[in-house]
Amino acid sequence: MNIENRQPVKVPLVREPWGIFKSLNAARQNVLSIIPEIATRQPMVSGKTGKRWHMVMDPEAIRIMLLERLDQYPKSLVTKNLLRPAIGESLFIAEGAHWRWQRRTAAPVFSHRNVMNLAPIMTGAADRAAARVATAGPRAVDMLDEMVTTTFDVISDVTFSGDGSFDRDSVHTAIDAYISEAGKISLFDILGAPDWVPRPGRIMSGKALKQMKTVADTAIDARAARGADDVPDLLDLLLDGEDPKSKRKMNTAELRDNLLTFIVAGHETTALTLAWSLYLCAFDLDVQDRARAEIQAVCADRPVTGEDVSKLPFVRQIIDEALRLYPPAAMVSRTAMAPDTLCGREIRKGDTVIIPIYALHRSHVLWKDPDAFNPDRFADPKAIDRYAYLPFGDGPRICIGASFALQEAVIILATLLGRFRFHPVAGKDPSPVMILTLRPEGGVWLTAEPV
Template structure:
């Protein structure tokens, strides 16, 4: 629902709820499901998935939606190899990011993960924090310069996080056209991200996809920019004291095989980090700002915390630990609006999940959007309550999966969380955000869960 709902539980005062996706209340056929999925993937999730541990059905092929934490743990940790990413997911993403960490399976994934893991060590992430601080400062300056009028804060967060990812990826790189890469990424997501009927029906990858063909030029340009930057770095050397992500990736080595990434592997993983590393954090920040405007009491408490630590300066990496409530807002935004609202796996072997038979070839989905709003796992799940993360140990591990879990947990999670807290704290310390009447964002997922229509907020000096 794209409006703010009001529920009246028993005789209590009305409870306002932030925007949410209207879920399915009756079975749909293949074509209706496909049409709905092309508009909003989350709209195919049945409402009952927020009140059951598992839902199964058949739409062209057998599928299961799993919301039971023990069954999810079984899939993501204990039987990882038997539940690889679905062919649909791979077909959508492979043209853009090749056999990078996000798509690769088995031994090819394992060696890349071992080589890339040190890139996102605590030390390296902290070393990159000044870039996040500088981007937060520039963002605050742009919001202030916009004057007393409504600002699309999602668009602003996309710009701020792209500043960060491009600076930590290609710092000091000559010839790096940020606008070209940014436009190429958006073009690919908007065209290739729409689920193809061919993918749903399991056609082989060599059958041309209309959306994929339309985005070929943008992809070629994006890969060309990355390849050029890698080659320049190889031959040009660098004198900067703090290595960026490209330096760290180029230096990375699998400790078991001593293998290092070649240019193609470096490019595919760089593009993965660029695509995933800026849009997902921008989404988290956009939704967090919407929620703060939605609940002025939460916003006031967060502002008091930010101002007590920062005054009017921008937040730094060293401040993050002193901003626990800001972090709770980020966590709650990720619960209500997880960037990857649904993930899909293809079962490779016979198994049992939640007491149900799983056959080879079955599609097994974890609808993270429904998992995070499941009434069996969360108290008042549709409400915005950051304090539920005050004690993170009390949150069941496989009930909260904004970054996935198990061996394939998002490699950049600590980077993203640090960046989100730095930018959110900086903005809340300086501005009071108010919603614009009639301009509520609509949660729509194509590849990621975006606020359709933008996050339009009035930004007044705090």
């Protein structure tokens, strides 16, 4: 670090036992604040807050959960209760056979060829973002807000091809409203109450939710009526998609739930990755200079394209390190469906088993100087334990859009670092806060100096 030798911002973790009500209050403000600090220094932590829970930070135990015994550790009831009202039984939530046929149907949508075909949309959105930043002049810019705008431009265009029947502002507003209200953990979720028990946050977000689904249904029906464009977008590909085993195709409701999953995940998580990447780059001007030299050598003064992504390894390393320090999905939880033993500890049927990815990525056992920003950790990805680094999960349920997100992030970050030198704004450090995703609360305020 070359700015006052400071460490990047981090979440203060728990150093003493908390009761259920203190834990609930803390979780509603920041889910990560309930992680015990000791989780960064040992392979497993267990406790009881209303029900038995375990946090697992051991790569081998995580591999067993995500790969060998996938069906034994489905997504937890808390996760499903939070997200089902918005995205139904889509890929993110579905289990077993219902998940498998959807995954088989959707997998070709995110093939390398299809993702590369969508790269020009990413390049265009990146150029527009750079133009907006340039017009701000010497004034500070909230790069979180800018990246949310940019990635929503991408996801709405690759999903609906600028279709006039798709009201992007309505969907964007509805998504933000749902995340801010319904995403907050309820006492009923902590206690494991059934899904039919009303949650106040979901009642408050019901109108936004209905609007979001109506807009998506209208766009899907309109596209089915008029047919695909010359270059198919995600909706075209999903409409044409068919499970190669059962020959089943998605109906309108299934298409809508999966599209909303891709829209929510596709723009929110990539925007956060970019915002945190820019925060970290502003924090270390040497890293910016190295990245800019790489970008100039590959792209000179032309726009960054999909073909350039593989030629920009250091830009990718910055993104990988940002995903380590601030993983958008910073905690995942599972419900044990059968007795088991992990790290020598008893797991009972019904226990909540959590993978606190934030703590895993900052483990003093697995990483040297884990709270420091050091993109060179990823110079040799093969040297990193596969299950010590999980920004996209792993196993059969690894994020289906990972290659799409990484291509988009490299194109946008390279475009911005190639044109500007970013500096932090004194007294404006963001706070890492997770509700559904790990956001920089307060925004990422930077000044952008043209280069």
